[in-house]
Structure formats: structure tokens, C-alpha cells
Amino acid sequence: MKKISSLDQDALTALKTALDGLQRFDSDGTIHPYFRRIINALLGSTDDINVWAIRELINKEDERRSRRTTLQIADPDAFKRIKSLGPQEIRVMKLIGEGYHNEAIAGLLSINIRTVANHKTNIASKLGLATVRDLPRFAQANLTVLQ
Template sequence: MYNVLVADDHAVVRSGLSYLVNQQPNFKVVDEEANGTATYLRVEQGGIDILIMDLSMPPGESGLITTQRIHERFPKVRILILSMHEEQEYINKAIHNGAMSYIMKSSSDDELLKALKSLANGENYIDANIIMTKTDVQEINSDGVDVDLKGYNGLSKREREVFPLIALGYSNKEIAAKLFISTKTVEAHKANIMHKLALKTRADLIRYAIHHELIDF
């Protein structure tokens, strides 16, 4: 039995996906989440084999970043992106960042089910409606390190969790409650983030996050 986590910011989509997945033998939806931060924290708790996740779940961390963080820390979790984004740039980045499958929301249920079965067999699956060129494959297999993101990539795991919450305006107390840490620890992480990214104010941090597409509003 494969334990599945469904992540989408729309409750009706989560409900529909959960119903569809639970109808399939050997697959069971064990939890649902509505944003990137909560999704990462749930995966961190363990017991997830397959993650079906949207790329845009505002307000919060970009799904591309969540995909990368989960893949880096929990490589055994098989990630299936289900998104309305049909732009090749999103598809390439998602796969480069660790997604094993990319399905468009405009596709039929059959595409999602084919992807699930492929992931269960440890195989990648790209929506049949997506055409991959040699250039796309090269982009996916490239180092893909954005020079401008070297500072962000240098943040610790916990600092990357704190970062989008700061950008979205959560107070230290609210961040501490969400991440189950003390407010002093939050303050320390904030100071480290600002120092590593050479930022002076929260406004600078918000501009940085928006410019590099690290969060969705």
C-alpha cells in the first residue's frame, strides 16, 4: 500500500483527488495540505510514499522550491506535480528540482492514474500532452544553479522554512507556533537570513522573494 499526500490550495481539488486516488488498489491518501510549508512539515513527519502537489499554493512558498527541499531531504518520496502551469519553464524546473512526474490539470484522470502507477514502479512519467525537446532535457539535466540564488541556497533547512513566513508577514510568535520552535530561535534565524542574503529590512526580503519567485501570493 502506497501512502499518498495530496497538496493543493483548493479544498474541492484535494477532495476530488483524494476520492480518485482512494479508488485505486494499493493507494491510500493519508493526509491533505494546502500550502508548501505545511506540505514540507507533513513529509518531515514521515509515512509518505507519494506526494501529489500543485505548484501554486498561495500564500506561501513556491511549489518549485518546496519540490526541491523535499527532494533534497527526502529523496525516497516520489513527487507528482499536478499543475495548471503549461509553460515549459515550469515543467523543466519542477523535474530538475526532483519531481518524478508532471501532469497538467487540464488533462484527463487517466493521465494522473498512469503517473501514479509509474511512480509506484519507480518510473518517471510526463503528461502525454507535454512535448519534451532535446533542449528541455538539457535544461533538466543541467546544474541549474542560479547565480543570484547562491545566497538563498546557502540558507539552512530551517532558515528556508522561516523565509517564506517572514515574507508573508507572519509574526515571530506565529512562525514559532507553526514550526514548533521558540520565538528566540525564530529571531536568530531571521538575523541569519538577513545577513546571508545581505538584506536590511523585511521590505528588502519581500522584494528578493518576489524577484526570484520564491513565494506565491
Template sequence: MRDLKNLDDAALAVLSIALNGYQEHEKTNTYVSRLFLDIVELLVGSIQDLSIWGIRDLLAKENKRRARTVTVRVVSPTDFEGIGKLGKQELLVLRLIGQGQRSEDIVRLLSISYRTLANHKARIAAKLGLGSARDLLKFAIDNLMIL
């Protein structure tokens, strides 16, 4: 198994999602659970000797280790100005996107409709001068510390 220290934050988020998906579908849909397991193995290598809970434990330890690590990133003044233009709800949506929350989760957490979420994303992208959903996701992840 590969060391989780070699994975970036996005890969750790994908690993967590894949573990959740595997466990959610393990007993009900073997095809889907196998797809999630393939993602886990793609990220960490063969897991024959480890249980899913063993990987979860390693993932939790790595997340805890990274939380103690101090990272300094210079914030672009234009990024900071753009964030200042956002309303409370837009800022919250951007923060949740940066944390890796899916649209389904954001809609549920904020008790809003998918259409409202789409409108928030469009307004956020316009205020920040971003062109696509991918740009919005990258911006949210890159600037999560100042959100």
C-alpha cells in the first residue's frame, strides 16, 4: 500500500468519498462497490492485507497530521477582492465546494433547491471572473484557507 503522505489533498478527498461509496454499496450493489474499490486501489495500491476500516484509520491519521502542518500561501489581491464581493450564502456555498461537498450535500445542508445552488454558483463565478465549474472548484480548493 502506498503511503498516504504522497497523496495531495484532492486525492485524499477522493479516497474518502470512494471509501464511503464502497461501504454504502458493498451489500446492495456489487458492481458499484467494485468501482469504488477500484478507485481506492488506484489511489493507495493493493489493499489485500488491509480492511476498509484500516484504510479509514490511516486516512484519519494523515488528515490529523496535515491539520497540524502549517502552510503558507500568498493570496492574490484580486482573489481577495473577488471574495469580498460575495454575499454570506455565496461564501458559504464556495466554502462547501472547497471542502469537497457534492451538490447533493450542499443542497441538503443549506436546505436550498438545485436551481438555487446553480444560481449561487453562476453568481459566484461571475463575481470572481471564473469561466467554468472546474475553475470554480479549483478556486474554492485553492482559497479554502481564506474563505
């Protein structure tokens, strides 16, 4: 069985959903094949599935991840770099930090999706980030500074 800690957040959510389905639809003691396939794909071959043991492991992993996120120290120069952003760029950064994607940001701010992409490029440049892909992590880590 694979370690729960090796799963990313999306896979962990899929596992929780599969376990929920397993418990809801497993009335006669046989595991529904779809849920078994999902669980096997995420955790490896599991002949005897102890749902409660897996849930306990998931809860411990969720707790570990939330502690890790809480204990991250914000970059002390982040505030100075964030001050260089314009008001619209700040709005875009807040939405990125909250987990929104380009299409949703464009809709919420009533701007073109290409404008969102341009803002992201300019933000990454002003903040000194290596790539635009670093924006979500930076925005999440500094969301309190953006408020």
C-alpha cells in the first residue's frame, strides 16, 4: 500500500470521495468495483480495505499538512515587493491566492483572459519570481499581506 503522504491534495480528495461511496453503497458486504478501482489506483493493491484505518491515516495527513502550511514563515521582503504592484495586480494576486484560475479571475474582474495572463506575467516579474507558475504558492504564503 502506498503512503497517504505521497498523494497530492486532489488525489487525497478523490480517495475521501471513494471511501464515502464505499461506505454508502457497500450494503451487502461486497465492495463496489468502481470504488475498489479508485482506491487501488491511489493506494496500490488493497485486498482487505479497512475504511476506518484509511480514514484515520487521511485525518493524520490532513492535520500534518495544515500544520506545515500554518508554520510557513512569510518572506520578510514580500511586503516591499507587493507594494510595487498596482491595484488591479493586487486584486489578481488575491484571487490567485484564493485558488481561482484565469477564467474565473477574468469573470470576477470583468476583464479579458489575456489581460489576466498579462497581469500574471507582470506580477511575477515585479515580485522577482522565476516563473508565473510560482505565483499561486507565493500568493497563498503571503495572502495575509495582500488583505
